[in-house]
Each structure stands twice: as C-alpha cells, then as structure tokens.
Amino acid sequence: MTADLRKGRMGLQACLLGLFALILSGKCSYSPEPDQRRTLPPGWVSLGRADPEEELSLTFALRQQNLERLSELLLLPGAEFHHYVGGPTETHVVRSPRPYQLPQALAPHVDFVGGLHRFPPTSSLRQRPEPQVTGTVGLHLGVTPSVIRKRYNLTSQDVGSGTSNNSQACAQFLEQYFHDSDLAQFMRLFGGNFAHQASVTRVVGQQGRGRAGIEASLDVQYLMSAGANISTWVYSSPGRHEGQEPFLQWLMLLSNESALPHVHTVSYGDEEDSLSSAYIQRVNTELMKAAARGLTLLFASGDSGAGCWSVSGRHQFRPTFPASSPYVTTVGGTSFQEPFLITNEIVDYISGGGFSNVFPRPSYQEEAVAKFLSSSPHLPPSSYFNASGRAYPDVAALSDGYWVVSNRVPIPWVSGTSASTPVFGGLLSLINEHRILSGRPPLGFLNPRLYQQHGAGLFDVTHGCHASCLDEEVEGQGFCSGPGWDPVTGWGTPNFPALLKTLLNP
Template sequence: PRVPAGKYLTLEQLRDLVRPSPATLVTVLKWLRSHGVEDCRSVATLDFLECGMAASTAERLLPGAEFHRYVKGQRSVVRSPQPYSVPEELAEHVDFGIGGLHRFPAERSAVSRAWAKEGMESRGQRAAFHLGVMPSVIRKRYNMTKGDIGLLPNNSQACAQFLEQYFHQADLAVFMKLFGSSFAHRTEVDRVVGHQGQGRAGLEASLDVEYIMSTGANISTWVFSNAGRHESQEPFLAWLLLLSNMSALPWVHSVSYGDDEDSLSQVYLQRVNVEFMKAAARGLTVLFASGDDGAGCEEGGRGGNHGPFRSGRAYPDLAALSDNYWVVTNRLPLPWVSGTSASTPVVAGMLALINDRRLQLGQPPLGFLNPAL
C-alpha cells in the first residue's frame, strides 16, 4: 500500500506491513531446527533471517550443495560449485533464497570513491588562482549564512562507511579548528554504530564526516561503520538490515560508495531494493554518490544502470561542488581531494538542515526525496 506523503511508518508499523505469515515462520523454523540449526537472528521486521552453521550442516540443509574452500593469494572463500535445492514446501515461503553460495568475488579491487590528485601539473595555470574548496567556499556558494545551522536536539544525520574506512574524532576537531571559524559547529560525532577500527583514518571516511558536519552544521551526526564485505564489495544489505533493527534513526543518510550491478546476483539486488523501500516508508532520506563515471555505462552498458538513459530520466538527481576539497586525515590537512563522494555529504547536510527547519514548524522530514525533486 502507498504511504501518504509525510505520513511515515514507525518500525512497529513497518513490521506489521512486511512481516511473514505465521505459516511461513513455522515452516522455515521447523526446517532449520530439523537440521539442528539454532543459531539464527531475525531483524525487527521479522522478514529476514541470518543463521550460522557448519558447511557440513549446510550441505544436509541444502541438498545438492557441495562446499569447497577456494584460495587465491591471501584470500579464501567457501563456495559450492553445484546447485542446491530446498524442500518443495518451502518454495512459497522463501523470497531472497540463500546468499553467498555460488558467486565468486569480483576481480576488481574495491576502492573508496574519493581520490586525491598526485600533483598539480595537470591543473596548469589555473592552480595559482584556486586555493581549493573548504566549508567557507561551499557555504558562500550556496548562500548559507551564520544562521543556517541546526537548532533542534532531536534532529540528526548520518554517514555510512564501508571497505575498512574509519574516521578519527581528532581529525574532525583539527578540521573544524582550521575551517570552521565562520559558523557554529560540532567537533565530535555523537554516535558510531558498528565496528570503529583503530589504525589509520581513511580519506573517504574523513571527507564524509567533515563535510556533512559543515553544511549540516551543529546537527547531531552518526556514523554507521560496516567492517565486513559482500563479494569483496560494500555489504549494503548488512547495513540496511542494521537500520531495520533500530527504531530511532537519523533522518538523512549519506553514502559515498557504490557497486557494479552486473557483479551481483539479481536476488541480492532485489532484496536490497526491498530494504530501500522499507527505509523510505519510515521517512529516511538516503543519498548515494553517483560515481565519477555517471551511470557507469562502460563496455556498451553492460550493467543495469543503462535504464535512466532509456527512460530519459536525468542522472544524477542532484549535483554540487566535487573538486579540489581540503580534508584533514590522520591529523594532516590534505588538499585536492575530489569525487562525487565529496558532493554527496555536502548535499546531505543541506537536507538535514532543511529537515531541522521543517521539524521546527511541526512538519514531517523530507523523507524519500525523488517525488519532491
């Protein structure tokens, strides 16, 4: 059913909308327990189950599967080259199927979407007149005044991090000391959800946090840190399921990462799409960096992103400054950082600021943005 504009669902209401039938729950749990599988976790909406078991148990659970360990260099994965089946009585109750059995990780190495220029030679004479993008430049470009800061304690914004990218609170403090003198701001992330690794800070993580807190100034900020990987890429499903388990969440989420659709299975893509719909029903605004190659139509449009060009839909939905940013990472100011992963947290912070004003007026947050655009 369509949710009226601005009438968002609580997590409990969403659960009532998407939860499996009692018959489905009984059938699936009976099947698992008959094979001794007890180590299972469900999300709050009850429509996704994650279970741990030995490979030998999985082979009995999934007739036809035959697991082997495959090693390449320092990496190893457990996969079944043979197709599996599930009992016929389960067919109508299983939507997503069983993930991670057949497909091997993509050959490409996963990298963050931000990048720093090696030198200024390619910029020619232009470099002498361009000191780089910093919060004051962005706030001036987009007509943001000293009054354009968050005021409400119950408003918040978030960045999602993947691929072992971590930020340091100390970097944020240095960044705001250097670049935050013209506007009221916060110098700490209020909450980290997930594993925050030690060691060196990542350029992407530093960029995201510092700039969402520059446009979304003085707004409480969270970081969702997702340490694992899916098929050597970003575990978007794991992150979305994390959101499915939390009743109180930031209204705006900035994601400067992306996957090649043709390197993932269709069932995985569809399940991720369902989780995005669930997030939209709850009133969340989720922004993704489009990538520096736009819709990614290399090699004759081999991926599923060719769709926007067929339909005539504009891509991306929004654009903002993305070149030659200053970022503080590992306590050092680093110039000339570029990428759509720079513009994404900038726009996200602006939307969180709009939400702040809407909430002050008793209006709902923006939520799923595309209809408004």
C-alpha cells in the first residue's frame, strides 16, 4: 500500500470516528430514520450500560457522493451504549438509548447508521433454520444431480468447459460454512456421469472452522452439479446486520471487485417488515447497480408460502426481501407430482411468493401480473396482499427431497427453495457458457427478457397452492398456480434445451 493510500484510509477512519462521536454527542440536529425509537420494543430488558471500551460493530451507509465533507468532522468524546437481552432465545445486543443526530450539512449524504437503535425482530433472533429435512416418502430415492439432469433434459455433454472465462458464485451468511471434503464426497457419490470440478475455485471472505452447515453444503453442491464443470466462488460474510444477514456487506464486496462471476445465487432472506426502510432501499440500490453491471442475481423466494402475520388483529401475507426486489430473479419451489417418479411438477406448498409491500410493480411484469390477477379463480382476500407491489417469484425449480453430504454424512430428503435456487443458477451458468463461446455477453439481468418472452423455455407449473393463513383460526392456502405466470412458481421450471435456445440469442 502506498503512503498516499494509507493516508487516505487513515483519514477516512478518522472521519468516521468523528461522525460516530457527533452522532452520540447529541450536538447535531438531524435524523434520516424517522422510525428510530428511544423506548424499548416489547420483550427486551436493559442489562445496564456497556463499557466505554467495548468494541462494537456499526454500519455507516454513506451516500456515494461528496465524501470529502466527512473531513470537516472532529473527534469528540461522549458515547453511551447499554446491554439488552430479549427474545425467546435470550439474545444479547448492545444498543444506544439516545437518538442519533447528524449535522445538517452531512445529513443529505448519509442513508442511515445501522447498529445503534434497531433491535432484531423476535422471529429472526435464532440461527436461520436449516433447509427442511423430511422423512422417507413412498419409494422415492431422493433428488440427486442425475435426477435434476434427467428432469430438466440435460445430457452428459451439457457441462462447462472448465476455463476461467465463465464462473458462478453463491453467498453464505449467518455462520454457514461448507467443507471441501463434503463436496468431494458428494461428487464421488453423485457426480459420476458428468464432468465436474471437485473443489471451489475461490472463497471470498472468512471461511469458518468447525462443523459444516446443511445450507452451505446444499448451495455449493447443487450449484456445482447443476452448473457442472464451471469455476465456482463462495462469498462468506461474517457477522450480522442487526441480528440478520449482512446483505450490504456482501454487496460491497461485489462493488469493490472489477472481475466477478456472472451468476450469483443467494438462499437467504428476511421479512420486509423486519428491516428498516433505509436499509432496504440501500440494499435495493446496490442490487440495481449489480444488475446494471451485467450480473445475474438469483434469490430464494423463501419457505413460508405467502407468509402470515397479524396487524391490529387481522392477518396479512408477509413478503420477504431481497426476494421482493425488482432487480433480482427470484426462484420458487416445486415437487414431483408422484413422490417416487421423475414426472411432472406441482407446487411445493412451502414455496414463497406474493407481492411486495415496499416496491411497486415493475413495468416488465405488468402484463403477466395483471393477467394473473384478473383470471385466477383462487385469489385470497384483497386485504391480505398489496396487488400493486412487485410480484415474485419469477421462476422455479425442484425444492423437495434432495440428497446432501454434510460433515461426511449423506443426508436424504432436504427441502426448500435453498435447493431450487442454486439449481436454476447453475443452469443459467451453462447457458452463459454457450453465449460466451459464441462471442455473446453473459445473460445479465434476466427478468425483462423472461417476461417479454412469456416464460419460453420453461415447464409451466399449473397445479397446487402454497401455504399461508386465510383466517384468524387456521392456516390455509395462499396463492395457487395456473397457466402462465403465477406468484407461486413464476413462469415455471427449466427445460434446458428449450431455455438454451430461447436465451442464446441477444
């Protein structure tokens, strides 16, 4: 690092410390987040003030202009933090009881300051649940790479060339890690009939030690078997943003690199209402920037159907983010119509989907969504969802009954859109392989093309509904699939030869 670079970095660090001190000193007069509260949310108890020397992790989300104004700040003493405990798992956090404020001159250049006030939602205090592991059903032997390849009409020749010209990636959060030994064993067991790579090309971030997680194992193993013989990266982001996934930290890693994999799959998400509006909007801006760079971003639609929560005693559906972002391609889930046969697919009842309460419906999906709303015979009550919001998912793939190797143990019947997302991403990487070899650019942001071509190249899933709440007493169905696009399986699941033909040309 040159002396000038070191000086610049030290100056920025000093400016951020000055900003931090000003915020807590109470000498400023502007707060960009009107929803900040000085009172504790229900279920939290103060354990007393934190030691002034205790290390804290805060998120300063600066708007990316006029950063030189930070140099006007001075380092001031006087920060106050307290320990709190709450939630069903007695989670401990450190937060400030004082409102934060910014100078009038600085306020237009700061989106938000995270880690000061907001408490993790009680529904997200736990470690993210592993993908669902179900019991044996009938004679079904479970979904493996060969089952995926047969259902979606891939041949042994449908693999990557193994060069560095094409690459793909998955992102891991919430202390989920994979093991190289698990990947190698998985490929020995299930990768014998197609060319593949036996190891991850690059890990970006901190790869923790200890036990492997089923989530991370699932993502890596099926991204690398669906997108077979394609260079694969894993982004591993430590820590949490206010108790939840550090999506912004991951996106900053992408923003700061010039050469990136073309396809990124993410099997994580949070309820929209559990995140601050400023944080959602900033993450969404970064997703838009990534899409503008030509990256294909796929997110799992979630495993709670339409979701359900109570507002003033009335139930409403609960959309998830980043699945609800208009700048990502969201993947729902299906299962085989017959549990032991490779046959037609129906809705997997856990498949997440619905309508955003934050983002309006983008123009690229206006026609498809309007048609669904006007023709579906099984719409839930209109008060349950925001019909004008961004609708998701966009596509789907099998999400039920997967085999995974984790901690050297083959585990059957793992289910969730955490499985369908890397599968769909891997197939898009194979299509990128053809595009790159023929001199075309990678696919990039996929949604406008998907909707313009009305789901060409996909198997339309027309049977089944996903779960949610229909009244105050019992859980019931949310939305149901039908011909064309629907908010359960999107346009459907991949028919690889047809999808390749559809997406190969510019």
